[in-house]
Amino acid sequence: MLAYSRVAIIGMGLIGSSLARAIRARLPTVRLTVSDASPEVRARVAALDLADDVADGAGAAVIDAELVILAVPVGAMAAVARDIAADLAPGAVVSDVGSVKARVLADLTDALPGVIVIPAHPVAGTEKSGPDAGFASLFADRWCILTPPPQVDAWQVTRLGDFWTAVGARVEVMDAHHHDRVLAVTSHLPHLIAYSIVGTASDLEAVTQSEVIKYSAGGFRDFTRIAASDPVMWRDVFLANREAVLELLGRFTEDLVALQRAIRWSDGETLEALFTRTRAIRRSIIDQGQDTEEPDFGRKH
Numbered sequence: 001m002l003a004y005s006r007v008a009i010i011g012m013g014l015i016g017s018s019l020a021r022a023i024r025a026r027l028p029t030v031r032l033t034v035s036d037a038s039p040e041v042r043a044r045v046a047a048l049d050l051a052d053d054v055a056d057g058a059g060a061a062v063i064d065a066e067l068v069i070l071a072v073p074v075g076a077m078a079a080v081a082r083d084i085a086a087d088l089a090p091g092a093v094v095s096d097v098g099s100v101k102a103r104v105l106a107d108l109t110d111a112l113p114g115v116i117v118i119p120a121h122p123v124a125g126t127e128k129s130g131p132d133a134g135f136a137s138l139f140a141d142r143w144c145i146l147t148p149p150p151q152v153d154a155w156q157v158t159r160l161g162d163f164w165t166a167v168g169a170r171v172e173v174m175d176a177h178h179h180d181r182v183l184a185v186t187s188h189l190p191h192l193i194a195y196s197i198v199g200t201a202s203d204l205e206a207v208t209q210s211e212v213i214k215y216s217a218g219g220f221r222d223f224t225r226i227a228a229s230d231p232v233m234w235r236d237v238f239l240a241n242r243e244a245v246l247e248l249l250g251r252f253t254e255d256l257v258a259l260q261r262a263i264r265w266s267d268g269e270t271l272e273a274l275f276t277r278t279r280a281i282r283r284s285i286i287d288q289g290q291d292t293e294e295p296d297f298g299r300k301h
């Protein structure tokens, strides 16, 4: 299988810079050119020596790349794709790391007619943003989901999958719409709930802000980690995955009302049955190596 020898990354925040570090660490022969809209980010990336070249513009960065990866917020994908269209080398593969896939597939396909587009989503991240937040092992043992359109040759999909495997990820191929429904459950709704709970707690009048913070180890602080995630990135995720999130939110609201009823009617059996089931889900996540077994996420006490 043909490995890529020249790769370009556009967008050097948490994910782009982590990928650059992983390429540096695990694929040292790859020639890596990167760019970012922000001059401060470009300067920081150059200072951190994360790439062979830091180009001023996206077009200049992609000029001879065999693989171009867009690591910008989902809402910026279309504009970046239009920006690079005229500069892409013949046969170049354009991919991305966006958290929503059907919208990005449509945006990239529209902006890049005749170009090989294979969207991807590494299901790995933190609540931090920017090039200093990245680290080389971010993708190790995490899933990277590829959502190729049907017309793309299978060997091109395998080639991109091999690239992600080389930087440490496990690879899965999925339909873009299916991806969006799965991620609505595992990522988008949990983020929405966290944003909402943290917002509600900070609006309460009966409990002071300082009490919320002081006693946060009771559970609240685990929501605050998720609710500290990048506002622009998450704004774009909800706008781009509207249907799947709204459908799931309807279901979640019903389940929440059922719990409300169980509490009102002192129905301990219903509560205990649910809490027992959810504890088993936590066990499966640990068994599959997707989190640490250490109590309290391994925090030092």
Ligand code: NAP
Pocket (backbone or CB within 6 Å): 010, 011, 012, 013, 014, 015, 016, 035, 036, 037, 038, 041, 058, 071, 072, 073, 074, 076, 079, 080, 097, 098, 099, 100, 121, 122, 123, 124, 125, 126, 127, 128, 129, 130, 131, 230, 233, 237
């Ligand atoms: P980030 O740390 O905020 O980085 C995004 C970078 O892209 C910023 O430096 C931003 O510059 C730059 N950018 C924005 N618009 C651009 C444009 N038009 N052209 C060039 N650069 C542009 O965000 P991130 O967490 O790395 O997220 C990047 C992508 O990865 C998103 O699509 C997100 O959905 C996906 N993703 C994120 C996670 C996660 O946990 N964070 C996980 C998996 C996938 P400015 O700061 O100047 O705007």
